Amino acid sequence: MVAIYDPKTAQNQSTKSQNIIDLGTPEVKTDERVTLTIDGQEIDVPKGTSVLRAAAMLNITIPKLCASDNLESFGSCRLCAVEIEGRRGMPASCTTPAEQDMQVCTQNKKIARLRKNVMELYISDHPLDCLTCPSNGDCELQDMAGAVGLREVRYGFDGENHLDAAKDTSNPYFTFEPSKCIVCSRCVRACEEVQGTFALTIDGRGFDSKVSTGHDNDFLSSDCVSCGACVQACPTSTLMEKSVIDQGQPERSVTTTCAYCGVGCSFEAHMKGEEVIRMVPAKDGQANHGHSCVKGRFAFGYATHQDRITSPMVRDTIDQPWREVSWDEAINFAAKRLKSIQKKYGKDSIGGITSSRCTNEETYLVQKLIRAAFGNNNTDTCARVCHSPTGYGLKATLGESAGTQTFDSVMEADAVIVIGANPTDAHPVFGSLLKKRLRQGAHLIIADPRKIDLGNSPHVKLDHHLPLRPGTNVAFINAMAHVIVNEGLEDKIFIAERCETKAFQQWYSFISDERHSPENTETITGIDAEQLRQAARLYANVDKGAIYYGLGVTEHSQGSSMVMGIANLALLTGNIGREGVGVNPLRGQNNVQGSCDMGSFPHELPGYQHVSNDELRGKFEQHWQVEIDNEPGLRIPNMFDAAIDGSFKGLYCQGEDIAQSDPNTHHVEAALTSLECLIVQDIFLNETAKFAHVFLPGSSFLEKDGTFTNAERRINRVRKVMRPLAGKADWETTMALSNALGYPMNYQHPSEIMDEIAELTPTFSGVNYQKLDDLGSIQWPCTERNPIGTPTMHMDSFPIGKAIFALTEYVATDERASRKFPLLLTTGRILSQYNVGAQTRRTDNQMWHDKDWLEIHPHDAQERGIQDGDDLGISSRAGDTVLTAKITERMQPGVVYTTFHHPESGANVVTTDNSDWATNCPEYKVTAVQVEKVSSPSNWQLRNKEFSKKQTKFLPKNRPGKDRVKL
Amino acid sequence: MTVKLTNIIKMSNQIADNIGLHLDSDQAVDKVVNHIQLFWAKSMKHDLITYYQNDGNLLNEISQQATIRLVEIERENAK
Structure with missing residues (x-):
């Protein structure tokens, strides 16, 4: 052969x-x-x-x-x-x-x-089976021979050989065929050096050496996280994608950007015709450098799943079956309804939600549609419920609503503080980079109510775990700053040169007060005072200290205060404006940074330009040839309140499942049921669509051109690899709706939309598709002064001149444990599932996490007679649901945890409508609850099951795609 | 009381609690008014004002003062 x-x-x-x-x-x-x-x-x-x-x-x-x-x-x-x-x-x-x-x-x-x-x-x-081998034509061993x-x-x-070694097919996405292994150790080293999991090893010596997943393990039951690094590294067919085994070698490759988390990995979509055979992390991807996680690498099958809805549908009420109609009919139906609502209830009675999963260009168009065609500022986005406090807090202190570094910057950090983030699960590719730096010896401090996997990674030393009580972030961050000030560890030169003096002096006097000392805050936070002092000294004494944070910071009643507290701490220690330092929000969805940049918030036009500023607004009015309201519109929670109150009647919701993702489900459902016209644009009949009157089929990231902006402000190209299954890309649908409403939009390609964005948004002024193609990606600000972008922010000055220390008094949340609700519930994510799970639940990732669990400490479980796997009723003042018990010492006593990846779990039935004081970002991370053993689902779960069944029956029987073969 | 109004009152008090501390009452009111002007929709401001004019008891001191200021601003703008 x-x-x-x-x-x-x-x-x-x-x-x-x-x-x-x-x-x-x-x-x-x-x-x-x-x-x-x-x-x-x-x-x-x-x-x-x-x-x-x-x-x-x-x-x-x-x-x-x-x-x-x-x-x-x-x-x-x-x-x-x-x-x-x-x-x-x-x-x-x-x-x-x-x-x-x-x-x-x-x-x-x-x-x-x-x-x-x-x-x-x-x-x-x-084996000499090259002709029938899946890697035939793409095999390094073959090439070398x-x-x-x-x-x-x-x-x-x-002679003696390994040709009969048994094949391991346990992993849903790739096989391990040891008979083809040459024991080069590339897979083992990739697992160690690139991914940092150490799931693989070489077992035995000499001729008996073999790649092993550990004793009595197969790939699925091992520590393997299915990141694909080993598959990528294998020079033979030993580790091979099942999709290639089934479909053969791909014939062409298109570089695009992953549509899962805010890391924004670049991928090569390996294609055969219009079929994606595999997604391979792009080696020259500037965010991921050739690495990937199980979601981006393997969980793309949802894009062609049989559940995709590819025909527009309408109905008069949500008790009626859907009618499949033409695009024109659906668009005209929607436009007519919206106009009639505005005529009856006023201009401000409708609004829209832009999608953080869609492209910058699509998000820009939706907010433009709302401001120009709806004639109001009732636009918001899912960042409202995740990182809106980041936007507020960083703008108030540093002058720009974004993180300060590149991901690569972490490789220079001497100490890293991770607060309320779980990078190995929620931002896995950055998590791997961080682990690499930690294995090189950088110090690690974790502030989190739970023990997260990062602190328990092989060859990573966790210097301090500060297990704070949910809801006490601000008391914690103030205590950190107090120690630094109290012990004279601040960077006086940086403060004198780069920070506003009066604000600093005021803050200095505030933070010096003994009420902020770790000894005095210990009873609030639960953090041992000496541990906190040591952590503060560690961060202040290294040359380069970096802070990474996630939704465990923002989703609190004091989310914005905490973001400002983090910025204060970085300023205090001079950890801004260099490589290896900074304030780094780990953004949730693929384009949540972009959706904020693109003017999705009701008070800001693209580029964070406030609607009340006549000069800035005037620029948009002139370009768009329309008058724009000079007052902010409603935010998502305000829209819900107004809907229940009867003053808000129509909503255009693109690529966002508010019925599942937003807190206090009873309240959200009441709001959605109050609407006279709900237009949902999505690729699936999601939970929100079950309340809709118009369904406009969306397009996946594979079906359109555009850009996503990741957590490091990196604008990456999204490239169309197949035609939209429903015939229209999302930007084309928004254009059609706008035209039907009488506001003309006539873009021929998303690049024209980006040109308009660049014209109106100072920080994007130098961005265009040609430059993105030439450079690979651009980190904004990209201006005449920084023509190829700005990897590190605030190096010489801040957009506001000097940075501002903000006073961040700790104010306890109203949501407190009580006799009736003695435990605190906090929520989060897991590696294999993504957000509401609409994508990952429709892939084999289900094998790892097919339901949401309630994690509980053994002490709390014992007190209630709870065993692993018991059905647990969990109730709060907002509602109750039933989840399955998982007893784990990851939790601290008094705190329970769940994910919200599965709609039937009803995790958000329990969360409340408490929110951040500045931005209305919901307080998902703190809900007072009681937990007890039960034997049947909750009333909401029973009702929801019936409702979902009924709504699914309302779908047309022979809709196109129903018989589409799952790839 | 409607859920909407309950939330409006709660939000206003929360803003005052978080921004107003450590400032004299005039400065605190300025900051609360500025925040509401920058981030609240017209209808929400209107609801706050109407509630204050009809009752207002559930608003904390700074929120009440801020609402009075909002009324003045509205009057100014109407001229």
């Missing part, structure tokens, strides 16, 4: 050829340089660079199998042997550092013979 392999043909077919060349070993960063000669060509490289890499930089290809430039050199395959003048033998070029005046020969008869012998040994214990000119195997194939 080897004999007939033609590498030239294989190269043309391979999608690998489109990836950037693998230089064999990682880049070495040093100013010291050495010059060496390889095959007569001189090259100057950083000292410490391997000979293999230096040769690759000269376009000299040395055969290799165990080497890859995303892994440390290993030197096991011996294929990259070279000769070096003055040295004995043939050293492996991957483990030999280049030296000054070194003379290297990469090819001669002796080397060729050695390489052929090495390959011969490999192939003597490898061709490269060294292997023509025969003198040893025969009858």
